[in-house]
Amino acid sequence: MPSHEHARGASREPWDAGRAAGIIAEHAHREGATLPILHALQETFGYVDGEAVPLIADALNLSRAEIHGCLTFYHDFRAEPAGRHTVKLCRAEACQAVGADALHEDVLRRYDVAWHGTTRDGRVTVEPVFCLGLCACGPAALVDGEPVGRLDLDTLADALTERAA
Amino acid sequence: MSITLYLPKDAASLALGADRVARALTRAAQARGLDVELVRTGSRGMLWLEPLLEVATPEGRIAYGPVRPGDIESLLDAGLAEGGAHRLRIGRPEEHPYLARQQRLTFGRCGIIDPASVEDYRAHGGYRGLEAALAAGPAGTVEAVKASGLRGRGGAGFPTGIKWNTVMLAQAPQKYVVCNADEGDSGTFADRMLMEGDPLTLIEGMTIAAVAVGATRGYIYCRSEYPHAFAALETAIAAAERAGFLGADVMGSGRAFHLEVRLGAGAYICGEETSLLESLEGKRGIVRAKPPIPALKGLFGQPTLVNNVLSFAAVPWILEHGGPAYAAYGMGRSLGTLPIQLAGNVKRGGLIETAFGLSLREVIEDFGGGTGSGRPLRAVQVGGPLGAYFPDTLLDTPLDYEAFAAKKGLLGHGGIVVFDDTVDLARQARFAFEFCAAESCGKCTPCRIGAVRGMETIDKVLAGESPRENLALVTDLCEVMTDGSLCAMGGLTPVPVMSALTHFPEDFSGRGAKLPLAAE
Structure with missing residues (x-):
């Protein structure tokens, strides 16, 4: 259901500068268009290719440094594709209060991955997130943009299976 | 006869399986030839009861919760359409003590209407x-x-x-x-x-x-x-x-x-x-x-x-x-209602909109029913990651901007996070610095550098390295960040740190590297 970057990784298009230029042109007239453009590119390609930086800078009459600055300032934007599924685990206090830290250690061990890393088979990328607003039903996660509450290793595995179906 | 049912589709209800309940309901209704209209609403905010399924009856809506997909058949057998008796039946939601004691001005329609209509x-x-x-x-x-x-x-x-x-x-x-x-x-x-x-x-x-x-x-x-x-x-x-x-x-x-x-x-x-x-x-x-x-x-x-x-x-x-x-609602200079969010390790978490002035204890014990784990409560953080950690002895503080400021805390956005006695406040203080280091915009030095140095210094304390001297350094650093930061990020990060130090000094006694302090 969510329309932006959380959607499933498998449906991404390969990077294509022409296609990117078209997306940029669609949004270039908007006030403060940088973030909408970066979101749209990431939604389409799964990441924002470095080649997009001069394209955006030209379209918005900004410097490449300004676009690069934006791209790297915000945690959401990726410089390379993620795995087929993205798991965002909430590391904030309300989830800590219900054992999130210990759970996260287990998750990273089970999937043999580090924060921001992708499993060797390219299936799952695990990212930290600070608060999903699911603070009364933690530990919480977003699995490909779909919320999961009272998370444990089993419910995470179920959610991943469900997303793959 | 058509039955009108209401089921939330807000993120918390979805996180607890509301869509699976909706699918089970649709399937069962088809199998039984029932004419069901399912309205997807927001949440009423009684999150331990989600997914909360409601049915329209001549006596008003009757609620059942928390509903699992496997409960649907037995609910229909029990006469869900007429609001029939079932172990999950909680009656009219507005008469539930959790909601009946609230003053819902801002959230009066939330959980009741179709948000798209x-x-x-x-x-x-x-x-x-x-x-x-x-x-x-x-x-x-x-x-x-x-x-x-x-x-x-x-x-x-x-x-x-x-x-x-x-x-x-x-x-x-x-x-x-x-x-x-x-x-x-x-x-x-x-x-x-x-x-x-x-x-x-x-x-x-x-x-x-x-x-x-x-x-x-x-x-x-x-x-x-x-x-x-x-x-x-x-x-x-x-x-x-x-x-x-x-x-x-x-x-x-x-x-x-x-x-x-x-x-x-x-x-x-x-x-x-x-x-x-x-x-x-x-x-x-x-x-x-x-x-x-x-x-x-x-x-x-x-x-x-x-x-x-x-x-x-x-x-x-x-x-x-x-x-x-x-x-006419509220107290002192805190007028109107405050939507309180009760979260973390608590039995009945959720949204509580009431006039300013309830005490933390009333919220956590009367509404929340104490910790979710059943263990003793040890600390409460109010107002988000930049808010203070309060011990049990401060739970009688009323929810009021000025009363919180007087206790060196802040009400913030009204979030209350409950921790039981397994919490380690030195670790929470370290996290406050770690979070600030990760999220600082980098424009001003006290925040950009202070957060990193604060994290390192607490690590030294925890490793047992000159704990007294290093805690004095942390205190001094907190003063600089409070007075010298450009915005609340650096300016308020000392609030959780200093409240942890003030109210829970025993957690900073330098026990050696007992805990794995996983950095990102």
């Missing part, structure tokens, strides 16, 4: 506030907000009416209304619940503000961690446009208001209003020095009214019922 919204009193505002005119509207005593619900508590007045009086070719929906504080979810469960209340509040201050364009800056809220806002804005409540001619008044929702990109600092404006302008979310204040020089240098979701959402009720009616 302007018709349903109007049938439940929606847009009466805008009608009143159009009749009262800009000055009369600002007067009503002033009289309500409403203070910014985002955390700073600045009088809303005064801000509105400043923007109204500013002269400029273009003014903006901007909603800060970057609810990044852990333990808070009221903005999300409202945006998903009753987005038109926020939209109406912003429209009233636009008419009052003379703005024709507005933005809602919604955090990307809330994809469902973003989608709900887009749907509701489109519906309001179609119905003539947004666009070139708002409610036939001849006034234009164009509203757009924009997505953040995972930066906590963008909850700070000047950083948010930079982000909306398409730049890095770097904090601006004030003055100039955004009310005079905000988005694209134009006069801009920036308010939190809950501040805007309080306004329709205030305009409909009058400022004094709102001010």
Whole structure:
């Protein structure tokens, strides 16, 4: 259901500068268009290719440094594709209060991955997130943009299976 | 005979399986040849009962919860359509003690109506506030907000009416209304619940503000961690446009208001209003020095009214019922109602909207039923990651801006996170620095460098390395960050740190590296 970057990784298009230029042109007239453009590119390609930086800078009459600055300032934007599924685990206090830290250690061990890393088979990328607003039903996660509450290793595995179906 | 059922679809209910319940329900109804209309609502905010399924009966709605997909057959067998007896039956939700004791002014419709329907919204009193505002005119509207005593619900508590007045009086070719929906504080979810469960209340509040201050364009800056809220806002804005409540001619008044929702990109600092404006302008979310204040020089240098979701959402009720009616709730200089969010390790977490003045203990024990784990409560963090950790002895503090400030805490956005006795406050203090280091915009030195040095120094304390000297250093560093930071990020990070040190000194006694302090 969510329309932006959380959607499933498998449906991404390969990077294509022409296609990117078209997306940029669609949004270039908007006030403060940088973030909408970066979101749209990431939604389409799964990441924002470095080649997009001069394209955006030209379209918005900004410097490449300004676009690069934006791209790297915000945690959401990726410089390379993620795995087929993205798991965002909430590391904030309300989830800590219900054992999130210990759970996260287990998750990273089970999937043999580090924060921001992708499993060797390219299936799952695990990212930290600070608060999903699911603070009364933690530990919480977003699995490909779909919320999961009272998370444990089993419910995470179920959610991943469900997303793959 | 058609049965009308209500089931939430807000992110928390979905996280607890609401869609699976909906699918099981649809399947079972088909198999039994039942004519079921399933309305997807927001959440009422009793989160331990989600997914909460309600059925319309002649006696009003009857609720059942928490419902699992496997409960559907037995619910239908028990006569769900007539509100029949079942072990999950909780009766009329508004009579549940958790809701009956609340004063739901802002959240009156949340969990009841279809959030995408302007018709349903109007049938439940929606847009009466805008009608009143159009009749009262800009000055009369600002007067009503002033009289309500409403203070910014985002955390700073600045009088809303005064801000509105400043923007109204500013002269400029273009003014903006901007909603800060970057609810990044852990333990808070009221903005999300409202945006998903009753987005038109926020939209109406912003429209009233636009008419009052003379703005024709507005933005809602919604955090990307809330994809469902973003989608709900887009749907509701489109519906309001179609119905003539947004666009070139708002409610036939001849006034234009164009509203757009924009997505953040995972930066906590963008909850700070000047950083948010930079982000909306398409730049890095770097904090601006004030003055100039955004009310005079905000988005694209134009006069801009920036308010939190809950501040805007309080306004329709205030305009409909009058400022004094709102001010009749609350205590001291904290007037009206506060949507409290009870979270963390608590038995009955959820949204509690009541007049200011309840004590923390009443909220946690009477509403919350104590810790979820059943272990003794040890600490409570109020007001998000920049809020203080309070011990049990401070639980009688009333929820009031000034009372919290007097105890060196802050009410913030009204989030309460409960911890049981397994919490390690030295670790929480370290996390406060770690979070600040990860999320600092980097513009000012006390925040950018201080957070990193603070984290390192606490690590030394925990490793047993000159703990007394290093704690003195932490205290000194906290003073510098408090006095020298440009915004609340660096300025308030010392609040959780110093409260942990003050109230839980035993946790800082240098036990060696007992705990794995996993850094990101």
